[in-house]
Amino acid sequence: MKSQMTRRDFLKKSSLVIAAAALPGRMGLFNVSPVLAGVDIPFKPHAFLEIAADDTITVWVGQTNLGQGTHTGIPMIIAEELDADWEKMRVKMALAAEPFKSPVWHMQATGGSSSIRHRWDLLRKVGAAARLMLVETAAEQWKIPAEKCATKDGKVIHPDGRGLTFGQLVEAARKQPVPEHPPLKNPKDYRIIGTQRERMDIPDKVMGKTVFGFDFTIPGMCVAVVARPPYYGASFQSYDKKAAMAVKGVIKVAPLGNRIAVCAETTHAAMIGRNALDIRWSKGSHPDLNDDALDALFKEHLEKPASVAKTGGDVKKALVEAARTIEQSYKLPYISHAQAEPINCTAHVEKERCRVWIPTQGQTATQLTASQLTGLPLEKVEVMTLPAGGGFGLRGEQDPVEDSVLLSKTLNRPVKVIWSRKDDFANDRFRPASQCNIKAGLDKDGRVIAWSHTVAAPSVMSRLMPDYVKDGIDPDAVSGITDIPYSFPNLLVSYVKVDSPVTVGFWRSVGYSVNAFTVESFMDELAHAAGKDPVQFRLDHMEKDGRPYNILSLLAEKSAWGTPVPEGRARGVAVTSCFESFAAHMAEVSVNEKGKITVHKMVCALDCGIAVYPDAIRAQAEAGVVMGLSTAFHEKVRFENGGVKTANYDDYPVLTMSEVPEIEVHIARNTLNPGGVGEPVFPSVAPAVANAVFKATGVRLRELPFKRELLIKG
């Protein structure tokens, strides 16, 4: 593997290589150079940063490239502290390794908008440490105190103006130990962070050179399509092995538990072979499951005794004492990731090692899965993360890893498992559907004195991270409510877990993406009931000058809230705080007599702490609007006969060009620690639109996707 540096490589190179290893309780950084040859490197190091004699600087990134910009944002942070010449920066994907685990989660995964917010200190330290080593090396050569030296654009500069490039210094700098506490820059001196840069992965993507998982190939590889049960709990009863084997290029038909793999020399042959199997499946465990049955199931659960997820004050009493109470129910469907590149994984199991190439969001999980299935120790499992054609939370799932490892063991050659689009919809781990009741009490001045919110929803965490589920509460199922950005004197959040065979998983913004719709729609209902302006009403319930307050104020200012709206249009707002960031959206819409909603404009205001890479943040914010509108208008997975009915994009439409409005993005300026980006820009989109539709029509849309029928006049 080119992208991993073995210890031997470290020693051969003439570069300055800063590697990292997870030491107990902290991340150890060290310089790998010949003088350290006798020193045993603790644990498993992986290079973080290499400064070569020709001045090129390579940064290894352990985070998945989903096109979110992290593969440029991370080098920007290191380059900043290093005072590097940006043109000399290169980025490489690292193998799964200890040093790339999140210091917060203790695993390597790309999700929760964590790539930068969890690594801010470490990345700055890596750059600053290397800079200090170079400065001290130059100072020694010039025989002047290090404090007299400056750094700029990849050079250490002498007070008299002469300079040495980093490349010229690495030979000697390799003798320095890595300083433990290098000084970090004052943000006012930043000249890379916060500036416009071209994303490093874009040229290859435009030229068609990027090799995604689905495109990956190695010599000797075959391709497998795995037929999975179309109904929950079903198994195959018979299949036509001969017909599949008769397809040109098919080399093996292999049952794997309740599924059947067709392996072939080409992707197309594997697909044709799979279709030739003509499988007869049993009915499965829930043959009566369909859209209506699921709807009824959620409704039923909403009436069941709930577990208390959070309580403050005395909601019951406050509701009795309230001047008026308001109660409503909301409903959201299961939705699919529908990412562009179907699920896939390539594995090669050999006697002494196992290699896996996968566009995964879960490196640690992949390594564990392959290790368990092969019996090889973790260090013998190499996981190379390939660029992913979208992920949105789905790509941590292990199904394709399991199948490709098992098949490679059986066939004794590299195997790429791919899913067809139909497989992808049928086996997606959907965003949970959800139904809720909310009841609130207003006092005589129209202030919220009680908020009681009961959610009935399946639990993602029970399957994926059961340790987080305490006392029957999945914290993700009620996120956005338990940490609602308003201060209500009496708050009760309750949860009923819905058990259904439909498998659910992480989906962009997780619980926030569901609950922001209900919280922010209901806040709007309350503002209306209280006869207050929706922005002012929200601000009145927030801590003055807190970050949610400030971002909503920024939105109001930038969207000219309160000024006249163009004829026939109306505006709505919504705000959320999640993943250590704060976002608000304003939607400007019109609705025609046939109930067609047109979104003319969306304004997004985002406080994500220091904006490391503003253009990537802007791109994410635009994308958040597009995806948010898509879920508001179109997305709903359908079920019938105990399985997933939705099979392709023709029955799962997503937002397209003519529906995309003008989008304005405003990023708050501050130097606080970076918060998340990819997820916070999503949840407040749909409620902002629903609130604008209410303003335009007087009709409250309490269900996603929006039901146009409700808006037809007459």
Add this chain to the structure above:
Amino acid sequence: MIVLNVNGIKRQVDEDPDTPLLWVLRDNLGITSVKYTCGIAECGMCTVLIDGEAQRSCVVYVKDVLGSKITTIEGLPENHPVKVAWIERQVPQCGYCQPGIMLQTVDFLSRNPNPTEKQINDAMDNVICRCGTHPRIKKAIQMAAEMTARQGG
């Protein structure tokens, strides 16, 4: 043996003439910039130019394009206005959908070199980009059109 003209080069392929062009390009010729996503002509990620016209290669059979000029994204020069605009406007996120969308753009601009926003929306309404790069695609199309106009064609 089938002979296909791909990006100006004659390529021999030993494949069933009823195979969709998508798979011949990917499986037989290793041109993986042509993407599989839906397989039913819904998304536009497998789009190639056939004699200059954008077509969805998942539903085109090789037997029907034997004498045609097939162009994939590699067949456009690196300084093609669409490629330049796509980089300049920083369009791709994951990038999986982009080659197909860019090729559809090339066809569209060849027929309508100076499109209005409405015409862009109409022409590009049948492609999917799950990452939501639409606002940038729109800007890049406008930029590519302007560049082409300046270059005089």
